[in-house]
Amino acid sequence: MGDTSEILSFIRARLDEDEQAAMRAAGTFGGDAVWRRNTLADPDYPADHVLVIFQRVIPAGLPGDDEAPLRVDELDHIAGHDPARVLAEVNAKRRILERHPGATATDECPGCSAWLDGTWRTPPGTLCPEQVDMALPYAGHADYRPEWRPT
């Protein structure tokens, strides 16, 4: 097993990148991190769903309108993963990492408990399973290591 601190550094770097991207996106048009999907009661416009980013209103395309950039389900997804949510998730993951700093060559991960038989879930020199799961969404990153994949 390699250095168990490398996966922690990897995750922290990805969270920093996610945070920076969310802040850039929020700052693009006025700094609002909360994006909403609203309904629009405009009789002159046949679509009734819009994405609201600060003062911009982006209407959903209608079925069959291949020129429209986004459909209702896509707007829902974007609104549900707005910068505010990304920043909240980054902060939550950082708190998890504070509880799970990982094992070292000589110590267990302090956040991982012992199994019922008394053996440590994350003995010295092994990867913390919480860190392994947190790294997995970034498996496509060039710095992700195959040995970090959950077994």
Ligand SMILES: [Zn+2]
């Ligand atoms: Zn742990």
